[in-house]
Every structure is written in structure tokens, then in C-alpha cells.
Amino acid sequence: MIAVSTLVFFIGLGGVLIRRNLITMLMGIELMLNAVNINFVTFNHYLFPHRLEGHFFALIVMAIAAAEAAVAIALIINIYRKFATVSVDDVDELKY
Amino acid sequence: MFAILATVIIAFSILSVIERKILRAAIYLLFVLVATAGLFYMMNYQFLAGVQLILYAGGIVVLIIFSILLTSQINSKLDRPKKTHLFSAILTAMGGIGLSVITIFQFAFVPTPAVAAEVNMRTIGLQLMGTGEQGYALPFEVISILLLAALVGTIFIARKK
Numbered sequence: 001m002i003a004v005s006t007l008v009f010f011i012g013l014g015g016v017l018i019r020r021n022l023i024t025m026l027m028g029i030e031l032m033l034n035a036v037n038i039n040f041v042t043f044n045h046y047l048f049p050h051r052l053e054g055h056f057f058a059l060i061v062m063a064i065a066a067a068e069a070a071v072a073i074a075l076i077i078n079i080y081r082k083f084a085t086v087s088v089d090d091v092d093e094l095k096y
Numbered sequence: 097m098f099a100i101l102a103t104v105i106i107a108f109s110i111l112s113v114i115e116r117k118i119l120r121a122a123i124y125l126l127f128v129l130v131a132t133a134g135l136f137y138m139m140n141y142q143f144l145a146g147v148q149l150i151l152y153a154g155g156i157v158v159l160i161i162f163s164i165l166l167t168s169q170i171n172s173k174l175d176r177p178k179k180t181h182l183f184s185a186i187l188t189a190m191g192g193i194g195l196s197v198i199t200i201f202q203f204a205f206v207p208t209p210a211v212a213a214e215v216n217m218r219t220i221g222l223q224l225m226g227t228g229e230q231g232y233a234l235p236f237e238v239i240s241i242l243l244l245a246a247l248v249g250t251i252f253i254a255r256k257k
Binding site for chain 2 (some may be wrong): 001002003004006007008009010011012013014015017018019020023024027028029034037038041042045046047049050051052053055057058059060062063064065066067068069070071073074075076077078080
């Protein structure tokens with residue numbers, strides 16, 4: 001179980017690193033958050049089955065992921081309006 | 097059952113990262129999230145599985161697909177990543193996997209003898225609004241403030257100038 005979530009986390013990390021497109025990077029971040037959720041729930045279920053801390057933590061992570069995705073997509077749409085692209089290489093106005 | 101779900105999760109997460117058609121990558125992400133809901137269901141957390149399906153599969157993936165359709169051509173392909181980028185990303189991921197797996201297998205996990213709590217809607221509701229021992233009212237309220245802030249912020253960012 002933990003091995004699965006480890007693999008998914010680092011696959012997501014690799015996805016964030018190899019892609020230059022904002023939306024695919026966001027998808028990589030979602031994969032990582034999902035892996036963290038699997039971890040919390042697994043620890044809750046196998047090591048502390050009499051409490052529900054991991055369960056509620058996973059719920060809160062999900063709520064934050066939803067808020068984060070909404071804000072990120074609003075930003076991406078706004079960037080697309082301004083630059084007509086979603087590639088991070090072309091959005092470099094603040095870089096220099 | 098666990099083997100099937102684990103295979104689906106890992107295979108589709110790899111596919112969603114290496115797929116070059118962006119809409120297909122989003123659909124593979126949907127499969128990963130649905131299989132994760134199955135994993136939660138397998139561990140008897142039905143409420144969490146339901147929330148995962150509604151929020152991730154129903155909400156976030158739809159948002160991502162909408163933004164893909166708004167920002168790119170339907171069958172446009174992503175550029176092939178640079179060799180150095182690809183190589184360093186794979187190296188980072190492999191290094192991280194190795195380090196984590198070594199750490200996990202060195203640690204002896206001790207299961208508690210405590211009997212498993214029954215996870216039904218009544219317990220979840222009482223704990224989510226409880227203020228005493230094992231009560232999560234404060235995080236719940238903080239989350240609601242955060243959602244309000246995200247709502248206002250998103251409207252402000254995405255409004256027409």
C-alpha cells in the first residue's frame with residue numbers, strides 16, 4: 001500500500017518535472033496529493049484502526065486540493081488570456 | 097482485489113504522465129482517481145471513497161478537462177520533453193523512490209491490538225463537528241474559511257477586466 005503511494009507520488013513528481021505545460025503540471029500535483037491521501041488512509045487503517053485521524057486529514061487534503069485546483073485553473077485561464085499560451089517557457093515576464 | 101487496484105493506479109499514473117495527447121492524460125488521471133476511491137472502499141472507508149469520487153473524479157477532473165478544452169486544440173500533442181529534462185526528472189523520481197522504499201522497509205511497523213472503530217456516518221458527523229477528544233470542529237471551520245477565500249479569489253482572478 002505504502003509502496004503504491006510512494007510510486008504514485010514520484011510518478012507525479014516526474015510528471016511535474018518533465019512537462020512544460022501548466023495543465024499537465026497541475027495534473028502531476030493532483031497525482032502527488034492523491035498519493036499523500038492514500039498514505040494517510042493506509043496508516044489510519046493498518047496502524048491506528050481505533051481512531052479516525054488519517055481519515056479526517058485525507059478529507060481536509062481533498063478539500064484543499066479542490067480549492068487549489070479551482071484557483072490554479074482560474075490563474076491558467078487568465079494567463080492564457082494574457083499570453084495566449086499555457087507553456088511555462090513562454091510566460092517569463094517576471095523572470096528577469 | 098488490492099493487486100488489481102494497485103496495478104491500475106500505477107499503470108494509469110505512468111500513462112497519464114507519459115501520454116502526449118493532453119486530453120487522454122486527463123482521462124488516465126480520472127482512472128487513477130477512481131481506482132484510489134476503490135482502494136478507500138476496500139479499506140472500509142465508504143464515506144471517504146464517496147467524497148473521492150464526487151470531489152476528484154466529478155469535480156477536479158471536469159475542471160481540468162474544461163481548462164484543456166479552453167486552452168488547447170482537441171488533438172494537439174505536447175512537445176517531447178528535452179532529453180536533459182527527461183533524464184534528470186527520471187533520475188530524481190528514481191532516487192526518491194529508492195530512498196523512500198529503503199526507509200519504509202527499515203522501519204518496523206507495529207500494529208495496535210486495539211479493535212477497529214466502526215466508521216459510519218454518525219461517527220464521522222459527530223467527530224467532524226465535535227470540540228472535545230477526537231473532535232475536528234476547528235479544522236472544519238478553517239477549511240470552510242479557506243473555501244470561501246478560494247471562491248472569492250477565483251472569481252476575482254477570472255473576472256473580465
